[in-house]
Amino acid sequence: MSTSLTLLAGPDALRWIRERGLRADDVDVLPGASGGPKWLVLAGLDRVLFGGFFRGRTRPLHLIGSSIGSWRLSCLAQKEPVAALERMEEAYVLQRYPPKPPPSLVSATSDRILDTVLGRDGVEQILGHPWARLHIVTALCRGLSAFEHPRVQMMGLALAAMTNLVSRRTLGLHMQRVIFHAAGDTSPFAGLKDLPSAHLPLTRENLRPALLASGSIPLVLSGVRIPGTRPGVYRDGGIIDYHLDLDFGPGEGLVLYPHFYPYVVPGWFDKSLRWRWARPRNFRRALIIAPSPELVARLPSGRIPDRDDFVRFSDEERIRAWRQVLSESRRMGDEFWELLSTGRLAERVRPLH
Numbered sequence: 001m002s003t004s005l006t007l008l009a010g011p012d013a014l015r016w017i018r019e020r021g022l023r024a025d026d027v028d029v030l031p032g033a034s035g036g037p038k039w040l041v042l043a044g045l046d047r048v049l050f051g052g053f054f055r056g057r058t059r060p061l062h063l064i065g066s067s068i069g070s071w072r073l074s075c076l077a078q079k080e081p082v083a084a085l086e087r088m089e090e091a092y093v094l095q096r097y098p099p100k101p102p103p104s105l106v107s108a109t110s111d112r113i114l115d116t117v118l119g120r121d122g123v124e125q126i127l128g129h130p131w132a133r134l135h136i137v138t139a140l141c142r143g144l145s146a147f148e149h150p151r152v153q154m155m156g157l158a159l160a161a162m163t164n165l166v167s168r169r170t171l172g173l174h175m176q177r178v179i180f181h182a183a184g185d186t187s188p189f190a191g192l193k194d195l196p197s198a199h200l201p202l203t204r205e206n207l208r209p210a211l212l213a214s215g216s217i218p219l220v221l222s223g224v225r226i227p228g229t230r231p232g233v234y235r236d237g238g239i240i241d242y243h244l245d246l247d248f249g250p251g252e253g254l255v256l257y258p259h260f261y262p263y264v265v266p267g268w269f270d271k272s273l274r275w276r277w278a279r280p281r282n283f284r285r286a287l288i289i290a291p292s293p294e295l296v297a298r299l300p301s302g303r304i305p306d307r308d309d310f311v312r313f314s315d316e317e318r319i320r321a322w323r324q325v326l327s328e329s330r331r332m333g334d335e336f337w338e339l340l341s342t343g344r345l346a347e348r349v350r351p352l353h
Helices: 011-020 037-055 067-076 081-093 105-116 122-126 148-168 169-174 206-212 293-298 314-341
Strands: 005-009 026-030 062-067 134-140 176-182 198-202 234-236 254-258 288-289
Touching: 005 011, 005 314, 011 254, 011 288, 026 067, 037 067, 037 081, 037 288, 037 314, 067 081, 067 105, 067 134, 067 288, 081 105, 081 314, 105 122, 105 206, 122 134, 122 206, 134 206, 148 169, 148 206, 169 176, 169 198, 206 234, 288 314
Parallel strands: 026 062, 026 254, 062 134, 176 198, 254 288
Antiparallel strands: 005 288, 134 176, 134 234
8 A cells, every 4th residue: 555654653652652542732842853945745744733733732832943944843833834834835945046156145045935934923923822832943153163254164064074973972062052942941952961052032033033043054054143142153953953863851742753754863964974863762752754655756856855956957847846745745744634533543653763
């Protein structure tokens, strides 16, 4: 039977789902990973989660995202999440660049996309949301990686990558994880100790620049200075937390993780370090929902889109391919909703190894 979903659960989540099924109020945390255009394959699932599964929820839900993951979750934290998601889809797909665009141009384009995502009063909706508690992960750069000159910045990133080979903890020499959040004293991430971390409240003044910083890929976009916070240059949160291999905090509630892969890469520099990829320790109560190999095979060129598409295709080819990805992504949402509605979700979940 052809399927569109891969469902993988840690031992605690697997036991919970087999015993009780899955309900929206069972979920404590919803992560959103970095990955640029890869998020498009999750858009159909996001529509069902944002507009159906979590609708009517009253208990706090902690949303934590880095880079494009924080942008996706900022849609959920608005009053009309599916409308916000549709605005993001359209603006994101239609972005265009000349060959080798300067970071200033990419940043200006991202700025306009973010304007579209947030609309006129999205900031106020996020800050005042009755149950969504948005956490935005950024990287406050130190040393050479804080410079905008591309060669100097490249040297800083190369140094960080070299020391990361020895230990992920060395990232703290080059940058600090800064999480801007709307959870007050209830944030489940306040106790993170794996890397130097700071936790700052989201405000009307810093929410938008924090989102922009969280997606400011080094050498591709300009760094961001965030008013009223620690001085320095903030960049993409995915440098430190690419797929969010985190301690998701205390409690028994589930971590529901829509993800474009069936595995988790801790940091940006760990992509080629397979021995560094996440172990089940932080995912005991997590359910990962990823596209199945069958769905990926149906995508243009049989692959999930990525940033190389801007070079690989003409604008017209890329836009056409990305719209096809969005269309195929609806299968994920439809299948998830059908499994929930028929009570067959537990049958499809497999252990996360």
